[in-house]
Amino acid sequence: MKRKGNNIGWCDKTANPVCGCPNGCEYCYARSMNNRFHWVPDFSKPQFFPNRLKEFRTKEPMIIFIDSMSDIAHWEPFWITDTVAAMVENNHNIYLALTKSYVAINRIKRLYSDSIPCPANFLIGATVTNNAQAQAVIDAGGADFISFEPLMERISPDVLCSLRCMWWIVGDLTKNGKPQHVTRTDWIEEMSEQATAYKIPFFMKDSLEDRLFCFGSDLRKEFPQGWKL
Numbered sequence: 001m002k003r004k005g006n007n008i009g010w011c012d013k014t015a016n017p018v019c020g021c022p023n024g025c026e027y028c029y030a031r032s033m034n035n036r037f038h039w040v041p042d043f044s045k046p047q048f049f050p051n052r053l054k055e056f057r058t059k060e061p062m063i064i065f066i067d068s069m070s071d072i073a074h075w076e077p078f079w080i081t082d083t084v085a086a087m088v089e090n091n092h093n094i095y096l097a098l099t100k101s102y103v104a105i106n107r108i109k110r111l112y113s114d115s116i117p118c119p120a121n122f123l124i125g126a127t128v129t130n131n132a133q134a135q136a137v138i139d140a141g142g143a144d145f146i147s148f149e150p151l152m153e154r155i156s157p158d159v160l161c162s163l164r165c166m167w168w169i170v171g172d173l174t175k176n177g178k179p180q181h182v183t184r185t186d187w188i189e190e191m192s193e194q195a196t197a198y199k200i201p202f203f204m205k206d207s208l209e210d211r212l213f214c215f216g217s218d219l220r221k222e223f224p225q226g227w228k229l
């Protein structure tokens with residue numbers, strides 16, 4: 001089931017208080033969108049748009065992805081503080097962020113530990129595309145959830161065992177919305193089996209839909225327990 005209002009599939013909407021990212025990933029969709037719409041003059045220099053926090057005011061509870069146009073690791077501390085304050089005001093939603101700078105996960109969560117606790121509905125995941133990154137997540141102390149997108153190589157079962165968390169998402173590399181078949185079906189099948197064994201909800205993105213004949217059933221589109229479907 002595609003979640004309403006976006007093509008990401010695992011969230012109800014995106015709300016991006018920050019635009020721009022210095023990571024320079026070759027496959028960055030956000031940068032190409034910015035090249036088209038010019039939200040910021042230089043995508044490698046993130047900017048804060050506090051008025052976009054109004055988008056957290058939803059009537060219905062939603063899963064909101066807050067950094068599809070940035071990487072939260074590169075946000076200024078006060079951008080995070082203001083964003084978390086808006087989350088607290090709108091605590092009926094679940095807020096998800098992703099990062100490729102894994103040490104930032106605990107650093108951001110620690111920002112709140114002395115005064116106010118980091119809200120339970122604010123979860124920071126790691127984007128992992130290969131074994132080296134997977135090991136780096138483990139070395140950094142883990143993440144709330146993992147997005148294996150685009151999955152560029154088979155992740156070793158031992159490494160996966162140490163990456164147990166609340167949710168795994170997996171998807172192929174896409175270009176202009178089309179899957180590039182970089183992610184092999186047998187890698188996904190193996191990961192799916194491990195997810196089942198570890199009782200981890202497993203979400204397969206629509207970029208894997210043309211392999212349905214291999215999986216023999218619908219794509220698994222599971223969410224952590226208690227999240228609205």
Ligand code: SF4
Nearest residue numbers: 021023024025028070
């Ligand atoms: S981390 Fe995300 S936003 Fe940043 S360059 Fe890579 S794909 Fe783009």
